[in-house]
Amino acid sequence: PSIIFRKDYQPFAWRVPEIALDFVLGAEDTRVTSTMQVERNPDAAASDTIRLNGDGQEPVSIKVDGEATNSWSMDGDDLIIPLPGSNHELEIVTKINPAANTQLEGLYASNGMLCTQCEAEGFRRITFFPDRPDVLSVYSVSMRGPKDQFPVLLCNGNEVASGETDDGMRWADWHDPWPKPSYLFALVAGDLVANSGTFTTMNGREVTLNIWVREEDLARTDHALESLRKSMKWDEEAFGREYDLDLYNIVAVSDFNMGAMENKGLNVFNTKYVLADKETATDADFDAIEGVIGHEYFHNWSGNRITCRDWFQLSLKEGFTVLRDQLFSQDMQGEAVKRIEDVRILRAAQFPEDSGPLAHPIRPDSYREISNFYTATVYNKGAEVIRMMRTMAGPQKFREGTDLYFDRHDGEAATCEDFVKAIEDGAGLDLEQFRLWYRQAGTPRVEVSLTHQGETVTLTLKQHVPATPGQPDKKPMPIPLRIALLDRETGAHDGEQLVMLDAAEKSFTFQGFASKPVLSINRGFTAPVTIQREIDRDELVLLAARDDDPFARYEAMQELVVGHLVAAAKGDLPDEARAAGEAAITEAMRAILTDTSLDDAMRGELLILPSVTYLLEQVEKADPVSISEEREGLKAMLGQRLASEFHALYDRAEKIPYDGEGARGARKVKTQVLAYAAASDPEKAAELAAYQYDKADNMTDRQGALMVLCGLDTAERTHKLLDFYNRYRGNALVIDKWFTLQALSLHPHALEHVQALADHSDFTLKNPNRVRSLYMAFAGNPQAFHRADGEGYRMIADLILALDPINPQTAARFVPSLGRWRKIEEGRSKLMREQLERIRDAGNLSRDTYEQVARSLD
Ligand code: HT7
Ligand code: ZN
Numbered sequence: 084p085s086i087i088f089r090k091d092y093q094p095f096a097w098r099v100p101e102i103a104l105d106f107v108l109g110a111e112d113t114r115v116t117s118t119m120q121v122e123r124n125p126d127a128a129a130s131d132t133i134r135l136n137g138d139g140q141e142p143v144s145i146k147v148d149g150e151a152t153n154s155w156s157m158d159g160d161d162l163i164i165p166l167p168g169s170n171h172e173l174e175i176v177t178k179i180n181p182a183a184n185t186q187l188e189g190l191y192a193s194n195g196m197l198c199t200q201c202e203a204e205g206f207r208r209i210t211f212f213p214d215r216p217d218v219l220s221v222y223s224v225s226m227r228g229p230k231d232q233f234p235v236l237l238c239n240g241n242e243v244a245s246g247e248t249d250d251g252m253r254w255a256d257w258h259d260p261w262p263k264p265s266y267l268f269a270l271v272a273g274d275l276v277a278n279s280g281t282f283t284t285m286n287g288r289e290v291t292l293n294i295w296v297r298e299e300d301l302a303r304t305d306h307a308l309e310s311l312r313k314s315m316k317w318d319e320e321a322f323g324r325e326y327d328l329d330l331y332n333i334v335a336v337s338d339f340n341m342g343a344m345e346n347k348g349l350n351v352f353n354t355k356y357v358l359a360d361k362e363t364a365t366d367a368d369f370d371a372i373e374g375v376i377g378h379e380y381f382h383n384w385s386g387n388r389i390t391c392r393d394w395f396q397l398s399l400k401e402g403f404t405v406l407r408d409q410l411f412s413q414d415m416q417g418e419a420v421k422r423i424e425d426v427r428i429l430r431a432a433q434f435p436e437d438s439g440p441l442a443h444p445i446r447p448d449s450y451r452e453i454s455n456f457y458t459a460t461v462y463n464k465g466a467e468v469i470r471m472m473r474t475m476a477g478p479q480k481f482r483e484g485t486d487l488y489f490d491r492h493d494g495e496a497a498t499c500e501d502f503v504k505a506i507e508d509g510a511g512l513d514l515e516q517f518r519l520w521y522r523q524a525g526t527p528r529v530e531v532s533l534t535h536q537g538e539t540v541t542l543t544l545k546q547h548v549p550a551t552p553g554q555p556d557k558k559p560m561p562i563p564l565r566i567a568l569l570d571r572e573t574g575a576h577d578g579e580q581l582v583m584l585d586a587a588e589k590s591f592t593f594q595g596f597a598s599k600p601v602l603s604i605n606r607g608f609t610a611p612v613t614i615q616r617e618i619d620r621d622e623l624v625l626l627a628a629r630d631d632d633p634f635a636r637y638e639a640m641q642e643l644v645v646g647h648l649v650a651a652a653k654g655d656l657p658d659e660a661r662a663a664g665e666a667a668i669t670e671a672m673r674a675i676l677t678d679t680s681l682d683d684a685m686r687g688e689l690l691i692l693p694s695v696t697y698l699l700e701q702v703e704k705a706d707p708v709s710i711s712e713e714r715e716g717l718k719a720m721l722g723q724r725l726a727s728e729f730h731a732l733y734d735r736a737e738k739i740p741y742d743g744e745g746a747r748g749a750r751k752v753k754t755q756v757l758a759y760a761a762a763s764d765p766e767k768a769a770e771l772a773a774y775q776y777d778k779a780d781n782m783t784d785r786q787g788a789l790m791v792l793c794g795l796d797t798a799e800r801t802h803k804l805l806d807f808y809n810r811y812r813g814n815a816l817v818i819d820k821w822f823t824l825q826a827l828s829l830h831p832h833a834l835e836h837v838q839a840l841a842d843h844s845d846f847t848l849k850n851p852n853r854v855r856s857l858y859m860a861f862a863g864n865p866q867a868f869h870r871a872d873g874e875g876y877r878m879i880a881d882l883i884l885a886l887d888p889i890n891p892q893t894a895a896r897f898v899p900s901l902g903r904w905r906k907i908e909e910g911r912s913k914l915m916r917e918q919l920e921r922i923r924d925a926g927n928l929s930r931d932t933y934e935q936v937a938r939s940l941d
Contacts, residue, residue, distance in 0.1 A: 089395040096130040108228030117210040123169045135162045135211035146174040162211045193338035196273025206265035217496040219262040227254035233272035269346030278304040295334040303358040310376040324384045345382035365783040378408040392496040394453045398445040402465020419633035433459035442524040442551035451934040467611040476510035484509030524551040531616040535599035545588045561585040565609045568600035574629030606632040628674040652710040676728040683748025695865040707869040722763025754787030769797040794829030819856035826860035833867035862900040873914035880918035891929030902939030
């Protein structure tokens with residue numbers, strides 16, 4: 084398949100200011116009539132034909148200016164129509180079968196309803212169109228279908244009229260006044276009910292809000308509705324953005340490739356990010372719903388009012404919108420904990436991408452299949468890059484920059500360069516060198532050293548941006564690092580500073596230090612880099628216990644543990660050093676467990692040991708199983724030595740009722756205590772987990788207890804798994820959890836359990852949530868996935884091959900787990916590569932999977 088390059092961008096030869104779509108809906112047979120007004124684009128090279136994108140279909144009929152014509156041709160999937168004049172009307176009829184659409188792109192059937200997913204290139208599976216984000220049109224849509232199947236008919240914008248006919252059909256006409264690209268088109272038809280509310284905007288516009296679901300799910304929609312209201316209010320206050328239609332519809336569907344979609348006025352959501360009540364959703368689920376509802380809502384400005392010129396600019400809308408949703412969640416859920424969670428996600432998902440064969444800049448230079456570029460790099464690193472601009476400008480100046488961006492580009496299809504220029508002009512920054520962050524892939528490494536002489540402290544920073552595929556040589560980038568110099572006795576400091584490392588090497592001096600201070604660096608994670616430094620254990624213990632920046636405190640604890648585990652896993656840790664490391668970690672943990680100034684939500688973060696994925700990143704040619712075993716060993720040691728502190732914490736946390744003050748934090752630490760106990764005293768842990776499971780009045784406690792039981796070889800494991808299944812049978816989202824807990828488990832037979840679960844009657848390859856619940860979880864289970872006999876790799880390769888013909892987008896998302904082979908020790912590395920080669924050689928792969936496999940083997 085051909086490669087598309089950013090440098091080749093050309094504006095489209097035609098404009099399509101208006102389009103009318105007429106749908107005659109049927110689950111197996113839908114007829115689409117598209118009537119487009121087209122005119123020559125004066126800003127593009129002239130052409131005497133129009134190229135309309137399609138995907139695997141032929142037109143039923145075509146008219147040009149009202150006259151039927153046969154003078155069209157196909158070029159691959161695209162339709163070419165000769166157009167002699169400068170203005171024409173085109174009418175094209177297509178026929179589609181939504182029920183046969185298992186790819187879930189375009190118009191498809193899900194659980195008895197019809198819905199669409201058009202980003203990035205799904206609209207061309209509905210009708211022929213210039214399916215690119217820089218062609219903006221005003222849409223008018225008519226639809227009709229059997230009223231018993233489709234009593235509710237929804238589209239973008241506002242409903243103009245609707246009704247029923249004597250022959251049992253329901254019809255509706257919709258109009259969206261805002262010009263939009265085809266990827267934001269949406270249509271939903273189904274038997275749905277709404278949880279409705281209103282929101283009055285800052286200028287007094289009364290907006291009707293609807294969360295549409297199937298009747299049995301209605302009781303679980305209050306949190307989503309409330310989250311939507313909060314998002315609308317927050318965007319007015321934080322970014323001055325007001326909603327611009329009288330109606331905001333959200334529809335929950337159970338078959339969906341991603342989390343949600345920001346279609347203008349008609350968001351389509353994965354049920355996972357809508358439905359919640361305390362019995363069936365965890366605290367983390369509630370937070371994720373709030374975050375995703377916010378994310379899609381914020382796209383109304385950062386994505387819809389200002390969209391992308393081409394798909395290389397994806398981070399323009401996604402990076403910025405992720406930053407906006409992170410800031411929103413920080414305000415709703417607490418800044419420190421949210422920041423730690425976001426950095427954890429970045430390290431788990433994006434750092435491996437940046438150091439592997441799929442590394443790409445946040446604004447990629449080329450692709451074969453754009454769906455493969457909805458990545459943690461474009462989204463999460465993209466957000467970090469914009470966050471750095473905010474850090475450098477300060478929040479007020481940054482807001483002046485975003486105000487200018489929204490004013491300057493409203494109604495346009497813009498580029499990342501437009502965004503940077505607006506921030507530069509509005510915030511008054513010089514971002515010339517900073518633009519490198521958009522061009523260069525790879526996580527910069529910053530080497531840090533601190534010296535002290537007389538009363539002067541010198542901080543020396545050196546940066547190195549590693550080579551990545553296609554980018555062997557890198558230039559130094561501007562890296563803003565917030566630092567503080569702490570007194571080594573008291574932990575106090577005289578204030579923070581922002582230092583800019585904008586060369587390969589730079590030194591900074593600080594006066595007035597009678598003794599050498601302890602350096603706290605990259606506070607708040609101001610830059611998405613890795614820090615390398617020689618630091619004494621005692622200094623890390625001090626930072627973990629006393630740093631007044633919560634992120635830096637978390638970071639010190641992580642650094643302490645990473646240093647110890649990496650050395651232990653490499654096998655070069657003498658007994659004495661091991662003992663000293665364990666003692667230091669134990670003391671730091673004890674301080675965390677007993678610090679009464681900490682709330683439990685933060686304590687819970689500090690108790691989490693670095694993940695195996697993160698540890699793998701720190702080691703060349705790693706053995707994932709020995710890293711994982713060392714990590715479990717450390718947990719066991721801590722569980723033993725701090726047993727009384729852990730129990731005291733559990734006893735205190737257990738007394739807080741579901742809605743009591745600090746209850747969420749309490750739930751978090753309770754399950755962590757169970758996890759430490761499981762490593763140190765499995766029998767006791769099984770007893771306590773079974774007790775927590777039985778007593779639970781909410782899903783957070785119940786799932787936490789079951790998670791711990793799943794890793795233990797005990798009868799309670801079997802009983803509670805059965806109980807959980809029977810209790811929640813029929814609730815797809817909770818049964819997903821049941822699959823996930825078993826696939827993620829530390830149980831020595833996790834792989835065999837997954838093999839058996841794949842044959843369970845509730846398992847299907849057709850539903851992406853279910854596939855992910857089993858196999859994504861399994862691919863993230865280091866001990867099972869990296870089993871020395873290679874069976875874990877074979878299982879994921881088998882899955883990719885089976886899923887690819889059904890749902891290529893979802894299949895391709897499993898490839899990166901095998902693509903990490905270069906980081907893994909020789910024996911396993913070879914087995915991983917063999918599985919990638921097996922997939923490549925199977926032939927007939929989708930463009931999605933082919934691209935990921937080819938890049939992974941390169
Ligand atoms: N903008 C949305 C992206 C999306 C998507 C992309 C490819 C295939 C399916 C998809 N569903 C949604 C989601 C978002 O970032 O808000
Ligand atoms: Zn988005």
